[in-house]
Amino acid sequence: MTGAQKSSTFGARLDASIVANGRLCVGIDPHPYLLDSWGLPSSADGARRFGLAVIDAAAGRVGVVKPQVAFFEAYGSAGFAALEEVLAAARAAGLLVIGDAKRGDIGSTNDGYANAWLEPGSPLEVDALTVTAFTGVGALGGLFDRAEANGKGVFVLSATSNPESRVLQTARTDAGATVSRLVADEVAARNTDRTRLGDFGVVLGATKRLDDYGFTNDAVRALSTTPVLAPGFGFQGAEFSQLTSVFGPLAPNVLVAVSRSILQHGASGLADAIDIDVAHLAGVAR
Numbered sequence: 001m002t003g004a005q006k007s008s009t010f011g012a013r014l015d016a017s018i019v020a021n022g023r024l025c026v027g028i029d030p031h032p033y034l035l036d037s038w039g040l041p042s043s044a045d046g047a048r049r050f051g052l053a054v055i056d057a058a059a060g061r062v063g064v065v066k067p068q069v070a071f072f073e074a075y076g077s078a079g080f081a082a083l084e085e086v087l088a089a090a091r092a093a094g095l096l097v098i099g100d101a102k103r104g105d106i107g108s109t110n111d112g113y114a115n116a117w118l119e120p121g122s123p124l125e126v127d128a129l130t131v132t133a134f135t136g137v138g139a140l141g142g143l144f145d146r147a148e149a150n151g152k153g154v155f156v157l158s159a160t161s162n163p164e165s166r167v168l169q170t171a172r173t174d175a176g177a178t179v180s181r182l183v184a185d186e187v188a189a190r191n192t193d194r195t196r197l198g199d200f201g202v203v204l205g206a207t208k209r210l211d212d213y214g215f216t217n218d219a220v221r222a223l224s225t226t227p228v229l230a231p232g233f234g235f236q237g238a239e240f241s242q243l244t245s246v247f248g249p250l251a252p253n254v255l256v257a258v259s260r261s262i263l264q265h266g267a268s269g270l271a272d273a274i275d276i277d278v279a280h281l282a283g284v285a286r
């Protein structure tokens with residue numbers, strides 16, 4: 001790969017964004033109760049107006065937004081049309097967009113998801129997509145290849161923030177690794193040609209202790225060039241001050257995903273809420 005190609009990779013763009021704008025990723029999660037408290041209708045148009053307002057506030061304050069697809073999908077085709085508009089506005093504002101769609105299937109079907117989300121010019125084009133690896137990380141190979149070819153990224157769920165994740169994700173393979181670690185190791189193997197962030201990330205919930213999910217020191221070291229998407233702050237209980245204690249040497253790779261605790265401030269309070277979180281995070285993660 002040439003230097004010019006490398007600078008257009010998702011990992012390089014994410015790295016540059018964290019340096020320039022910090023590590024806060026603002027979620028675009030138009031929960032019906034939030035639409036109501038914002039004075040917006042529970043409809044595709046409400047979700048569209050909500051998404052555009054978040055982008056307005058986020059642009060120039062953070063580098064990354066993460067629309068949660070489920071809250072648009074709820075309104076059917078009109079919801080997808082609203083999402084398309086929100087994605088286009090985010091791109092136009094120069095924001096990196098992580099499509100939080102949690103896709104993932106057998107390989108041939110993953111090709112369809114790659115066409116939808118990771119293909120330049122697609123109406124749902126994003127910079128990176130969240131996926132699950134329940135079908136096996138190998139089944140994501142074609143999607144990874146397509147992401148790489150198009151300068152896109154993928155975040156694979158590894159140790160999720162929800163309380164129910166533990167029993168499944170800490171189950172151990174014959175070789176003794178937890179499922180969380182197995183996923184993370186296989187994802188990290190795609191990033192070993194980088195000196196800074198690669199294109200393939202893992203989702204590690206900030207509400208979890210990495211060692212509880214089987215991440216030994218070696219496992220953490222293996223993630224040195226792997227981006228980490230970390231939800232779980234705010235509403236789910238984790239605090240920014242815990243960033244370094246939870247993620248240790250991985251903290252520089254962490255993108256902090258926050259949705260409700262920012263969005264609850266309403267359209268008029270959004271910009272201030274984002275500024276406060278950006279400043280707080282800059283203080284805890286130098």
Ligand SMILES: O=C(O)c1cc(=O)[nH]c(=O)n1[C@@H]1O[C@H](COP(=O)(O)O)[C@@H](O)[C@H]1O
Nearest residue numbers: 068130160161203205231235236258259260
């Ligand atoms: O992939 C995600 O973004 C994700 C993974 C995970 O383990 N936990 C998790 O909460 N999320 C998402 O992160 C966001 C968290 O929202 P808040 O709890 O409101 O900040 C939601 O959009 C979730 O779908």
